[in-house]
Amino acid sequence: LVSTQGTRDYSPKQMAIRERVFNAIISCFKRHGAEVIDTPVFELKETLTGKYGEDSKLIYDLKDQGGELLSLRYDLTVPFARYLAMNKITNIKRYHIAKVYRRDNPAMTRGRYREFYQCDFDIAGQFDPMIPDAECLKIVHEILSDLQLGDFLVKVNDRRILDGMFAVCGVPDSKFRTICSSVDKLDKMPWEEVRSEMVGEKGLSPEAADRIGEYVQLHGGLDLIERLLQDPKLSQNKLAKEGLGDMKLLFEYLTLFGITGKISFDLSLARGLDYYTGVIFEAVLLQQENNHVEESVSVGSVAGGGRYDGLVGMFDPKGRKVPCVGVSIGIERIFSILEQRVEASEEKIRTTETQVLVASAQKKLLEERLKLVAELWDAGIKAEVLYKKNPKLLNQLQYCEETGIPLVAIVGEQELKDGVVKLRVVATREEVRI
Amino acid sequence: LVSTQGTRDYSPKQMAIRERVFNAIISCFKRHGAEVIDTPVFELKETLTGKYGEDSKLIYDLKDQGGELLSLRYDLTVPFARYLAMNKITNIKRYHIAKVYRRDNPAMTRGRYREFYQCDFDIAGQFDPMIPDAECLKIVHEILSDLQLGDFLVKVNDRRILDGMFAVCGVPDSKFRTICSSVDKLDKMPWEEVRSEMVGEKGLSPEAADRIGEYVQLHGGLDLIERLLQDPKLSQNKLAKEGLGDMKLLFEYLTLFGITGKISFDLSLARGLDYYTGVIFEAVLLQQENNHVEESVSVGSVAGGGRYDGLVGMFDPKGRKVPCVGVSIGIERIFSILEQRVEASEEKIRTTETQVLVASAQKKLLEERLKLVAELWDAGIKAEVLYKKNPKLLNQLQYCEETGIPLVAIVGEQELKDGVVKLRVVATREEVRI
Numbered sequence: 088l089v090s091t092q093g094t095r096d097y098s099p100k101q102m103a104i105r106e107r108v109f110n111a112i113i114s115c116f117k118r119h120g121a122e123v124i125d126t127p128v129f130e131l132k133e134t135l136t137g138k139y140g141e142d143s144k145l146i147y148d149l150k151d152q153g154g155e156l157l158s159l160r161y162d163l164t165v166p167f168a169r170y171l172a173m174n175k176i177t178n179i180k181r182y183h184i185a186k187v188y189r190r191d192n193p194a195m196t197r198g199r200y201r202e203f204y205q206c207d208f209d210i211a212g213q214f215d216p217m218i219p220d221a222e223c224l225k226i227v228h229e230i231l232s233d234l235q236l237g238d239f240l241v242k243v244n245d246r247r248i249l250d251g252m253f254a255v256c257g258v259p260d261s262k263f264r265t266i267c268s269s270v271d272k273l274d275k276m277p278w279e280e281v282r283s284e285m286v287g288e289k290g291l292s293p294e295a296a297d298r299i300g301e302y303v304q305l306h307g308g309l310d311l312i313e314r315l316l317q318d319p320k321l322s323q324n325k326l327a328k329e330g331l332g333d334m335k336l337l338f339e340y341l342t343l344f345g346i347t348g349k350i351s352f353d354l355s356l357a358r359g360l361d362y363y364t365g366v367i368f369e370a371v372l373l374q375q376e377n378n379h380v381e382e383s384v385s386v387g388s389v390a391g392g393g394r395y396d397g398l399v400g401m402f403d404p405k406g407r408k409v410p411c412v413g414v415s416i417g418i419e420r421i422f423s424i425l426e427q428r429v430e431a432s433e434e435k436i437r438t439t440e441t442q443v444l445v446a447s448a449q450k451k452l453l454e455e456r457l458k459l460v461a462e463l464w465d466a467g468i469k470a471e472v473l474y475k476k477n478p479k480l481l482n483q484l485q486y487c488e489e490t491g492i493p494l495v496a497i498v499g500e501q502e503l504k505d506g507v508v509k510l511r512v513v514a515t516r517e518e519v520r521i
Numbered sequence: 522l523v524s525t526q527g528t529r530d531y532s533p534k535q536m537a538i539r540e541r542v543f544n545a546i547i548s549c550f551k552r553h554g555a556e557v558i559d560t561p562v563f564e565l566k567e568t569l570t571g572k573y574g575e576d577s578k579l580i581y582d583l584k585d586q587g588g589e590l591l592s593l594r595y596d597l598t599v600p601f602a603r604y605l606a607m608n609k610i611t612n613i614k615r616y617h618i619a620k621v622y623r624r625d626n627p628a629m630t631r632g633r634y635r636e637f638y639q640c641d642f643d644i645a646g647q648f649d650p651m652i653p654d655a656e657c658l659k660i661v662h663e664i665l666s667d668l669q670l671g672d673f674l675v676k677v678n679d680r681r682i683l684d685g686m687f688a689v690c691g692v693p694d695s696k697f698r699t700i701c702s703s704v705d706k707l708d709k710m711p712w713e714e715v716r717s718e719m720v721g722e723k724g725l726s727p728e729a730a731d732r733i734g735e736y737v738q739l740h741g742g743l744d745l746i747e748r749l750l751q752d753p754k755l756s757q758n759k760l761a762k763e764g765l766g767d768m769k770l771l772f773e774y775l776t777l778f779g780i781t782g783k784i785s786f787d788l789s790l791a792r793g794l795d796y797y798t799g800v801i802f803e804a805v806l807l808q809q810e811n812n813h814v815e816e817s818v819s820v821g822s823v824a825g826g827g828r829y830d831g832l833v834g835m836f837d838p839k840g841r842k843v844p845c846v847g848v849s850i851g852i853e854r855i856f857s858i859l860e861q862r863v864e865a866s867e868e869k870i871r872t873t874e875t876q877v878l879v880a881s882a883q884k885k886l887l888e889e890r891l892k893l894v895a896e897l898w899d900a901g902i903k904a905e906v907l908y909k910k911n912p913k914l915l916n917q918l919q920y921c922e923e924t925g926i927p928l929v930a931i932v933g934e935q936e937l938k939d940g941v942v943k944l945r946v947v948a949t950r951e952e953v954r955i
Contacts, residue, residue, distance in 0.1 A: 091563060091565055092589060095561070096604050097558055097560075098608075099556035099557060099613075099615065102556070102557045102558060105559075117873070117874050117903060118901065118902070118903045119898070119904075120875040122873055123536045124532060125530065125536060125539075127530070127636050128562060129525060129636075130525065147584075148586065149583055150581075150584045151584070154624075155525055155526060157525055159583075174530075179533075181533065188562075190586060190588075202562065202563075210908070212908070214909065215909050218887075218909075222908075225895065229899075340891060343892050345895060438556040439551070439554050439556055440551050453649075457652075458777050461777065461779060464552055464659070464663065465663075467552065468552070469552045469553075469554065471553070471554035472652075474646070474656075
């Protein structure tokens with residue numbers, strides 16, 4: 088008797104932690120004026136086909152039981168693009184929080200599951216350059232600060248800069264995407280291994296690989312952008328120049344937002360998915376060396392996103408494009424960290440919000456207890472009663488202590504005669520008759 | 522380009538209505554001291570096998586892509602029972618709100634979908650009789666009153682009374698479940714048709730069917746229970762007597778809760794699912810003849826539930842039982858009614874919570890706008906800015922009117938010099954400088 092591999096149940100305590108995280112994220116999305124939508128958990132199989140590159144093999148399909156061929160959604164971005172095209176929406180700022188499904192190798196201690204939540208915020212529409220893009224980064228910054236996960240860094244790059252860099256390094260056009268996939272592995276593999284994949288498996292010339300190797304070690308801020316705008320090779324490439332110009336504008340806006348301190352323009356950032364067309368970014372938590380609690384949790388990417396101006400057009404019969412930029416917060420890794428922190432701190436987390444337990448000291452008062460608790464419910468007060476005819480007072484008080492209920496309303500013969508109820512504060516044992 | 526059959530996307534406006542409904546339901550569940558859990562959207566296929574009787578054919582299976590055989594959950598009750606057995610939990614009061622999946626014929630105008638929400642509240646544990654059962658009915662009463670859906674009625678019966686009734690009417694033991702399925706159709710079919718199904722298709726004797734026919738037309742309150750307790754045949758049947766005794770106790774508790782006015786003991790209520798063992802109930806909305814708005818929405822069952830004392834034991838290797846009783850609120854039908862009501866009333870529903878738009882009257886003030894909006898975000902204020910370098914003031918004010926943003930903060934050359942911002946109330950055009 089097990090739940091399915093790579094998934095998990097959430098216990099009430101885990102749900103309490105999860106709700107805290109969701110609340111922080113949702114308030115941020117609402118603070119930025121987002122609407123909310125929802126889409127079905129499955130899509131037509133063909134909707135997902137050809138959107139995820141090599142990762143498509145990880146898509147869950149439903150059994151053909153007659154009718155349509157269906158797949159479980161792999162992310163929230165493709166369903167969003169399908170939704171926009173289907174409803175001819177050209178302008179929306181929305182968030183969507185829902186589970187997505189990937190037939191990946193689960194690594195549950197590191198917060199990697201086959202069923203996991205994504206919290207997506209996207210801005211669709213034709214706007215002046217980089218303003219929505221900057222807001223997405225501001226959102227990542229606000230959420231990660233708010234959740235107090237420790238120090239973090241948001242790496243930023245642009246697909247146009249990458250493509251321009253590949254071109255000037257001598258990568259043939261046909262190899263752009265596959266070389267991009269290799270670069271994407273730089274956060275997990277040293278350059279030497281990535282280089283040998285490029286040259287060995289993917290047939291890139293050693294010279295081209297070495298030229299890429301020089302670029303991808305660069306990271307910095309406005310200064311680096313200025314330097315690359317002067318780079319004799321890159322500055323000659325139209326795409327790279329466009330990307331660098333926009334990157335400069337982005338950093339100007341991020342300066343106005345006061346968040347450049349945690350943003351790094353990083354030429355090694357590539358991101359796996361096929362559909363990005365402009366700015367891309369990824370937030371990572373930085374190792375906290377002096378913190379024993381979190382050492383066992385591997386740090387890594389907790390948010391990512393970018394611009395995808397072509398995806399909606401793929402769903403429109405006439406190919407009409409709707410430019411989009413968005414961010415996805417990866418809740419599971421954040422949740423693992425917070426859960427472990429709660430475990431370590433021995434903080435007691437309440438899993439209910441009950442304000443008062445209706446109790447009795449004597450026997451045969453079930454009717455009085457039920458009448459009183461119904462009165463409290465009808466008055467909007469969160470109240471409970473033990474489902475026993477004659478519970479012991481001690482058991483009732485213990486229940487309060489175990490579950491954190493702060494107040495007990497005690498009915499007894501004397502109180503009934505006097506028409507009052509004795510209200511006791513569990514922690515201090517103070518009592519008042521009301 | 523369509524979404525999959527029998528499912529739907531929720532637009533921002535629909536989400537706003539949905540959130541109202543969820544909030545009402547969740548506050549009620551929390552008011553009654555429930556914890557919350559979550560389980561995966563799919564279960565092992567074998568977990569669902571043999572739990573739903575004839576309806577099992579409606580289960581969605583996942584494709585065998587290697588690994589485990591999985592199915593999408595059909596309800597939240599079976600995953601809950603699996604969760605209890607797996608974690609050896611013998612005592613919990615929890616709610617769970619999530620989507621379930623049925624390959625049924627969709628009837629979307631009547632709120633019947635293949636993907637739909639269930640809002641479940643269940644009490645598991647060994648307690649004194651009928652106290653948790655009465656609380657479940659109180660919850661249905663509170664939620665339906667709170668949502669103001671019009672008049673409603675909660676029909677109550679007990680599987681033991683049904684089985685006792687079948688026995689005294691001369692139904693052979695082996696036909697109990699299938700005859701029970703026929704009785705379950707009485708809310709959609711006249712007695713004559715149900716009778717001919719019993720006699721024709723299911724081979725029941727006409728005499729037995731006629732005896733059933735007399736019982737199933739009975740409905741009432743405590744008076745009917747008392748009468749049946751004196752019924753010369755039923756009172757001789759052990760199961761029926763037990764069920765009627767508990768029904769009496771239930772009505773006494775419901776009287777204390779002050780809700781018997783909308784509860785009807787109804788011998789025609791059977792409920793389809795196999796796993797019920799005691800009290801069963803179902804809430805229906807009553808036709809509102811003078812209300813044109815809702816005439817087009819078919820009324821019907823909006824909540825149901827009952828006692829299932831054997832289900833958890835089916836998942837326990839040693840068959841240890843955990844008695845359970847629970848209620849499931851069917852959100853989709855409620856949602857259809859409220860959505861139609863909103864459409865008819867032309868009530869304007871806000872889909873964002875933005876408090877203030879940061880605007881400018883003159884050109885070239887994008888930087889100032891971005892600085893101000895970031896300050897507002899950092900102060901926790903819900904704020905937006907148009908993603909244009911030089912938007913017209915009129916367009917900015919129009920945006921507020923369309924989306925219901927109550928305030929505009931206007932920055933201009935003069936205000937910048939004076940170090941102030943002009944705050945305008947959109948509705949009244951009142952302005953203050955701050």
